[in-house]
Amino acid sequence: MGFIDFLKDEIPNPMPQYMLDLITANWTERTARTILEEALSHYTREMACISNLLLTDLSLDEADHYEDIRYWLDRKNYLSDRYALAESWIEANNFGNASDAISNVIADYMLDDIYIAEHDNFLDYLSFRENIFTQGKNILQLNSADISELQSIADLNKGFASAMAKNILCFGYGICTYTPPVGEGGSGSRIAYPRRNNSSANEVTVIPNPASTFATFHWDIPSLDGNAFLKITDLAGRPLLNQLISQKQGQFIWDTRKIENGVYLYQVIKEGRNIGLGKIIISNSK
Secondary structure, eight states: HHHHHIIIIIISOOOOOOHHHHHTTTTTTTOOOHHHHHHHHHHHHHHHHHHHHHHHHHHHHSSOHHHHHHHHHHOOBBBBHHHHHHHHHHHOOHHHHHHHHHHTTTHHHTOOHHHHHHHHHHHHHHHHHHHHTTTOOTTSSSOOOHHHHHHHHHHHHOOOHHHHHHHHHHHOOOOOOOOOOOTTSSSOOOOOBGGGGGGGEEEEESSSBBBBBBEEEEEEEEOOOEEEOOOOOOTTOOOEEEEEEEEEEEEEOOOOOOOOEEEEEEEEEOOOOOOOOEEEEEEOOO
């Protein structure tokens, strides 16, 4: 009852006992507002799930759907989506739009220190990619100084930018590292991703997709109470991965170098119920 004690003893104008008794008596009562919020939460989760499927299908389609992908990333508007949107502009060598995509995230999402550290790391990654382009090179034409700079971004293990840097280093230069997730001897390369305006929708995303060496799964599951599992199967239903999820927000890096090329399905399962799903394509050069 820490909250009641706070209202009784710690606020500048403590509540009288009769008001505290009213709060306690109605602690678990479902009101019209809570019922409405539950309904809105349900439909928001459904929309987020459908949006993830649309984004996956657009990514796997052979046609050019970059504008559609950017539209859905902007509409979903999680912090991870803002970084994915910026990355899509980086791949198009449009660094002005990439910068604009993340220009206001600190204020929009009221980021604390851990998120600001990731944001700073992404700004370094953006600057690195722009400098490489300005020099007339691509990511497969790096010299030793470039590789060292990219390694410093990867070694920070801070979210999206570190994951992308690790993919480039492993795919292009054979410098492959593995960060163990929770339960395998380390804390992993996890960082939580808030959503603007405190939406309660569940979100599970994977970057990059298609993947060649590593795929990074991000999840934000406000409704999670207890444990869930990230499951990956082939199209025939044969399992490849069953990763425990015990936190509402986090990240897991999947080493795909030994996975056969093809399309795979991923799901987040909680007590037999699917709370997140999508497709990932593996396309490596082995």
